[in-house]
Amino acid sequence: MGRHCQMVMGPAGSGKSTYCATMMTHCQNTGRAVHLVNLDPAAEHFEYPPSIDIRELITLEDVMEELDYGPNGGLIYCMEFLLNNIDWLEEELGDFEDDYLIFDCPGQIELYTHFPIMRRVCETLQRWNFMVCGVYILDSQFVQDTAKYFSGVMTATSAMINLEIPHINVMSKMDIVLKRATMEELEQYFDPDPLLLVEDANSATRPKFYNLNRAIARLIDDFSVVSFIPLDITNEDSIDYVMSSIDTAIQYGEDLEPKEPREDGGDGDDE
Ligand SMILES: Nc1nc2c(ncn2[C@@H]2O[C@H](COP(=O)(O)OP(=O)(O)OP(=O)(O)O)[C@@H](O)[C@H]2O)c(=O)[nH]1
Numbered sequence: 001m002g003r004h005c006q007m008v009m010g011p012a013g014s015g016k017s018t019y020c021a022t023m024m025t026h027c028q029n030t031g032r033a034v035h036l037v038n039l040d041p042a043a044e045h046f047e048y049p050p051s052i053d054i055r056e057l058i059t060l061e062d063v064m065e066e067l068d069y070g071p072n073g074g075l076i077y078c079m080e081f082l083l084n085n086i087d088w089l090e091e092e093l094g095d096f097e098d099d100y101l102i103f104d105c106p107g108q109i110e111l112y113t114h115f116p117i118m119r120r121v122c123e124t125l126q127r128w129n130f131m132v133c134g135v136y137i138l139d140s141q142f143v144q145d146t147a148k149y150f151s152g153v154m155t156a157t158s159a160m161i162n163l164e165i166p167h168i169n170v171m172s173k174m175d176i177v178l179k180r181a182t183m184e185e186l187e188q189y190f191d192p193d194p195l196l197l198v199e200d201a202n203s204a205t206r207p208k209f210y211n212l213n214r215a216i217a218r219l220i221d222d223f224s225v226v227s228f229i230p231l232d233i234t235n236e237d238s239i240d241y242v243m244s245s246i247d248t249a250i251q252y253g254e255d256l257e258p259k260e261p262r263e264d265g266g267d268g269d270d271e
């Protein structure tokens, strides 16, 4: 059967690791064999111990200490080191041939938008027959400030265009914003109509930025590829909805049915 994974990306603190832990619990509760892969060389704490961990290959701390790099340059060094030693990942992944994998990634968005690093990781996974779904996490607290929200939409778009893989955007931490706003009020941010939202942006900026706000809104509107699925981790239906959207994006489950034992005793795999 095909191999499937989620590549969980997004800005620092947007909720990637919390999302991964939530999905791990969900998979375990629904009987899906799942493993966490940590690709963050600076990670410190995990709710679920990762089955594969880049820190066994390289850690940011060592790079900063031994090569005298700062945290951002050090992270790029670590990720390039991973690419140059990609056999390590291939070998580690070999232990989980048929399992569902969730990759927790670092929060430096330049990895997805400026550098080809994550793109090359994804291409390599695809070469190894993985169906990869990009999951871009944006903090729902961004909706309180339209300018911030626009920048979040543009980074999500940029990641999506750069990676060229099936992709969904998730708006995290809905439990927090739902204390202050209703789902109906927030809906305009899930499937954004930037030309409407520009009014909000104008009211928060000085007149000299109006033209810029409008130009950015038009750009987002022209691409019109970004929508967000809200995720409230306290609501099982919400978690389930995100999971099924990802399953649809990478056709997970469609190849599960033929997995019945064959008469010749084979397991249905070609290899
Ligand atoms: N209430 C609430 N808090 C959340 C949620 N998701 C994340 N948080 C909190 O937000 C903070 C950051 O969450 P993380 O999951 O560590 O975010 P991250 O994107 O992995 O962060 P980095 O790895 O540092 O980039 C933590 O304090 C979490 O407890 C959520 O859905 N609801």
Ligand SMILES: [Mg+2]
Pocket: 016, 017, 018, 040, 043, 104
């Ligand atoms: Mg994290």
